[in-house]
Amino acid sequence: MSGVVLPDLGFGGETARRFECSRAGCRAEAERAILWRNPRLHTADRRKTWLACAEHLDVLRDFLAARDFPLEVREVEELDD
Incomplete structure (x- = not known):
């Protein structure tokens, strides 16, 4: 899972993580995670x-669904490290 770690700015000593959309060329903040697998591999x-950001969720999900890959969509906050 890709994520950008933002520097500690002195607000509580914790670093914040901002996750970016996986769509090529998109740098928007991701809101959802698509968990998928290729059953052949x-x-x-x-x-x-x-x-996925809100704009690209359907594009990414449809790409995987068209290949009959099992998938699940979750909120980014629901992911484990």
Whole structure:
């Protein structure tokens, strides 16, 4: 999962993470995560993660769905590290 770690600006000592959309050329903040796998290559317990901004969620999800890849969409905040 890609993410940009923002520097500590002195507000509580924690670093903030901002996740960017996985769509090529997009630098918008991701709101959703698409967990998917290619059943020809990946076992059922292995999934890849693409991040999506509101504008590109449907494009990325439709790309994977057209290939019949099993997928699940979640909020970015629901992801584990």
